[in-house]
Amino acid sequence: MLGNLIRYLDSVVARDPAPRSRWEVLLYPGVWALFWHRIAHRLFNARLFFLARAVNHLSRFLTAIDIHPGATIGKNFFIDHGFTVIGETAHIGDNVTIYQCVTLGGSNPTNGVGGKRHPTLEDNVIVGSGAQIIGPVTVGKRARIGASAVVTEDVPEGATMIGVKARSTLVKAETYAKEFMPYGTPCKEPCEPVGSQRVDELEEQVAVLREQVAALVEANEQLARKAEKPGKPACKGV
Template identity: 45%
Template sequence: MFGLIKSIQRDIQAALERDPAARNVWEVILAYPGFHARQLHRLAHFLWNLGIPVLPRVISHINRFLTGIEIHPGARIGEGLFIDHGMGVVIGETAEIGDNCTLYQGVTLGGVSRERVKRHPTLGNNVVVGAGAVLLGPITVGDNARIGAGAVVVQSVPPNATVIGVPGRVVAIHDPETGEVYRPPDPLADTVRELQARVAELERRLAELEARYQEARICD
């Protein structure tokens, strides 16, 4: 019981630390659907692990009705999860979430298989998933990774990485020891920069031709 109380306190503290709009403990307890969803999932997950049929799914269904957040009773969630806003969040049966993770509204941790196997993502510790991001399949997202809003991630993400885009691609890897940021080559960005350079060159040549044309008209 003492461990449960400490876990709930950690959930409250997570909201206070990560949401500047959270003013006090009672505001989190009474007015944060992400907090409510987490506590109802605790009950559903406990009953699920006991092998009790139907009831855990009913609690999950009630949870979705009350909070707009759908968490399967089988999902495994660590300490200090903060679901901000929360509407539309979906966490599948075999999903696993580490400690101190943050999910924003519209996040999906979904599966791509109909087999009864591990088919949902695993998030490490301190992972942040932006609004509307979709993570599919039994991929692993490493500790301290950040998934940008609207990204669609179908491959595993290394620790300390930042992922954006559709499909999701790693655009930066942060070294927590040195503070340095490594940016891997981005063929798409390189192509865009090359096209921009070509357009600039064409505009320069066009300006020169227009200037010569105007000079020729004056001479005539």
């Protein structure tokens, strides 16, 4: 169990450049919301619906994240910041990342039958802040949902969806993002030390380039001075 927890915390650190250690991740509301949901989901599957709801309400009070006990969630699920709503029949795969104020909402079936009402997010999906995914739609693997997009239809694998109503950008995720990069920044270590180290490297390169430029200027000046000296006459007495 401890190994699973460490692997989960490491997966969050890999997707968020902010924390400096695993201990910080343990304070994230999304981590605690997932912890409480695991308990509520087991109670729900055991048909202890009232207890499951009680745990759900406690979690929502503590984290401001509302995950219905019936929702099915895979491994390494990460809610960044929170204020998210996930419906009862939602199904979330592995390594899914959701930013703040996202709703995985349900549609109202016209036939009166409950059934599957909420979205399915397959593995490695990223959902931007404020996005609304409504109804029993499927978001394919490695798809990206842009901030504030409203998705009401199935999303192909690797697609990037933006706008209201969401439409594809026609650029597949595989063409520009082989691995998850939080905020488009490859921050495997804290950003500030990495940034300062990179600045130092660039300053050294600039210093070398300045020396090379100065040497070239000096060489050109020497050639110009030689060219200005009067040459000897080709034939004497002419």
